[in-house]
Amino acid sequence: MEKKAKSKEPTKAKLANAETASIDEATQQMILRAQELGVETIFDRAVAMKPCNIGTQGTCCKNCGMGPCRLPLPKSGIEGEDNRKGLCGATANTIAARNFIRMIAGGAAAHSDHGRAVAEVFMSAARKETDAYRIKDPIKLREVAKWLDIPTTVEVDGETLDRDTDELAVAVGEKALGEWGKAEGEVLFAKRAPKARYETWKKQGVVPRNIDREIVEIMHRTHIGVDQDYRNLIKQGTRAAIGDGWGGSMLATELQDILFGTPYPLATEANLGVMKEDMVNLVIHGHEPVLSEIIVTVASSKKWQDYARSKGAKGIQLSGICCTANEVLQRHGVPPCGTFLQQELAIITGACDAMVVDIQCIFQNLANVAACFHTKLITTHPIAKMEQDNVIHIEFDEHHAVEDAERIVKLAVDNYENRSSEVMIPKQKSSIIGGFGVESIEYHLGGTFRGSYYTLNDNIINGRIRGIGGVVGCNNARTRHNEGHIQVVKELIKNDVIVLTTGCNAIACAMEGLLTPETAGVFCGPGLAEVCETVGIPPVLHLGSCVDNSRILLAAAEVVKAGGLGNDISDLPAAGSAPEWMSEKAISIGHYFVASGVYTVFGVTLPVSGAPVFQNYLFKEFEKLYGGMWDLEIDPVRHARKMIAHIDKKRKALGIDKARDRILVDMDTRRAMESA
Numbered sequence: 001m002e003k004k005a006k007s008k009e010p011t012k013a014k015l016a017n018a019e020t021a022s023i024d025e026a027t028q029q030m031i032l033r034a035q036e037l038g039v040e041t042i043f044d045r046a047v048a049m050k051p052c053n054i055g056t057q058g059t060c061c062k063n064c065g066m067g068p069c070r071l072p073l074p075k076s077g078i079e080g081e082d083n084r085k086g087l088c089g090a091t092a093n094t095i096a097a098r099n100f101i102r103m104i105a106g107g108a109a110a111h112s113d114h115g116r117a118v119a120e121v122f123m124s125a126a127r128k129e130t131d132a133y134r135i136k137d138p139i140k141l142r143e144v145a146k147w148l149d150i151p152t153t154v155e156v157d158g159e160t161l162d163r164d165t166d167e168l169a170v171a172v173g174e175k176a177l178g179e180w181g182k183a184e185g186e187v188l189f190a191k192r193a194p195k196a197r198y199e200t201w202k203k204q205g206v207v208p209r210n211i212d213r214e215i216v217e218i219m220h221r222t223h224i225g226v227d228q229d230y231r232n233l234i235k236q237g238t239r240a241a242i243g244d245g246w247g248g249s250m251l252a253t254e255l256q257d258i259l260f261g262t263p264y265p266l267a268t269e270a271n272l273g274v275m276k277e278d279m280v281n282l283v284i285h286g287h288e289p290v291l292s293e294i295i296v297t298v299a300s301s302k303k304w305q306d307y308a309r310s311k312g313a314k315g316i317q318l319s320g321i322c323c324t325a326n327e328v329l330q331r332h333g334v335p336p337c338g339t340f341l342q343q344e345l346a347i348i349t350g351a352c353d354a355m356v357v358d359i360q361c362i363f364q365n366l367a368n369v370a371a372c373f374h375t376k377l378i379t380t381h382p383i384a385k386m387e388q389d390n391v392i393h394i395e396f397d398e399h400h401a402v403e404d405a406e407r408i409v410k411l412a413v414d415n416y417e418n419r420s421s422e423v424m425i426p427k428q429k430s431s432i433i434g435g436f437g438v439e440s441i442e443y444h445l446g447g448t449f450r451g452s453y454y455t456l457n458d459n460i461i462n463g464r465i466r467g468i469g470g471v472v473g474c475n476n477a478r479t480r481h482n483e484g485h486i487q488v489v490k491e492l493i494k495n496d497v498i499v500l501t502t503g504c505n506a507i508a509c510a511m512e513g514l515l516t517p518e519t520a521g522v523f524c525g526p527g528l529a530e531v532c533e534t535v536g537i538p539p540v541l542h543l544g545s546c547v548d549n550s551r552i553l554l555a556a557a558e559v560v561k562a563g564g565l566g567n568d569i570s571d572l573p574a575a576g577s578a579p580e581w582m583s584e585k586a587i588s589i590g591h592y593f594v595a596s597g598v599y600t601v602f603g604v605t606l607p608v609s610g611a612p613v614f615q616n617y618l619f620k621e622f623e624k625l626y627g628g629m630w631d632l633e634i635d636p637v638r639h640a641r642k643m644i645a646h647i648d649k650k651r652k653a654l655g656i657d658k659a660r661d662r663i664l665v666d667m668d669t670r671r672a673m674e675s676a
């Protein structure tokens, strides 16, 4: 038989279907545009390459040179004893637990190292080694000082005076930096959790000693032949995750607020349509706001706007991707041009004159995409470089922050005239209100008069607000871009659950127009709509970047403190969610939510399905230990309904499951109720 000659034609790469890849029209248009130009994006790669079935189950061990040992669940399931083991005898539970807590270590390290970098810049600013930064929120400085056990007053001639701000800032910076590696004691912010929560952690032996140590210990315990009990492994994962949420991430948020200003609500726009054809487009991408803060100042200065005009542009348009976007959005109103999955698309517009990146969530493929256009891709962080030759590295240092920012802005402006290909910027963009925080929620819902979370609690108790949903996290190219985010959030607000959002979920909601007060009348249940319309807030509150999930923890602690809803976060009618997670940071966040007492549902997949006993421990047994537990639900509507069911369970336990009749009370009755 004659053999068929093999075709010499290169096989055509499979391409993504734009409509099934994303729910967002701007994204769909740009996927098609990329395909038309022959530029490959993550959407195409996700079609061409399937994930590993064993890795997604969490049961591939490559922690030594004898493996990888692969222990997938047999197709027929496990009947009787589970005899699967690696060469050393490690069970599926041990392997999945080791992998899981290594993900926590990766995520906690990323958040915490970000926090440390901010603390270092904070120290330089406090010591006046740089004049690019100064303390912008002295009130928060004093509050944080108290939590770090630093005296905020001094006695002078028998008089108690406020300590000098600069001197206090140095003391805060030094103490904060110590939190990463101090030899004794425990992470000080753990005491910011409600007392009952702290007691639970004490009882379980998971109060972190310092931030770094818990991460290092994960690496030790997961080395071959060390910890081989999934319960003990995850206990260490819990300690490291608490060290992230209530340590590294919280310090990052607090120090950034002190240094750059505590966010208050402001208006801007979101999606690729914020880029402007007749302006220099400089896109800021990454996570650490220390450089982007200065870029915002430089780029908006008259000097540089004039320079852009001298080059024929109408000015400089900044926009952001990922969490750097959330940082400069919440403090300056810089519009986000997209979520994690849209980073390549911003360049494919042909209008991105420069993209400046720092750390985390940055595709290496940006360099390949930038090479197809005139875009200058600039890395800035000593720990995050790229091997491709077309990438420019301008190493940022806070001691010459303004000079660095000016070099970057100049590169972008000078590149404006080099636009070669036709520009195609999608028109889509939505108006948004972003930049909420623990303080502004208190102000908006409590007012200056009350100054507490009482009003929020009151509305939860009377049933207008059914509960609180913390919906956060990434995009994941294995699922339709933004579909999970939007469906989960819409289902929650439809059922009167107020949503606190951060990270890429926040940007997805922004793009969908959910971050406006007007949304309330359209998508919310009647109770939540009434509250939002009365106080003029959106039903979905943008709380910032992923390290700012610490704001959700602190808001939850405030709700507990305000009273009437139990003694602990685990008593609250609240639930967490990451519908499209993909990063190790998301696993660390999910785990500190759970350890803080929150029922937390993830979408897409969770790498524990190959180890049913370990999975059951996380999904069920954990509730007995911490009051919070994990869950996985791929279908977004069912995902939201599971959260609502949990919220209802908590309402019932609190005895507030039957909403009180909404009767108008006169002042005398109200006074009587309040004094009761």
Ligand code: NFS
Binding pocket: 287, 322, 323, 340, 360, 361, 472, 473, 474, 475, 502, 503, 504, 505, 545, 546, 547, 582, 583, 585, 586
């Ligand atoms: Ni969070 Fe922010 Fe987005 Fe995911 Fe990445 S940007 S830190 S990790 S992808 S939400």
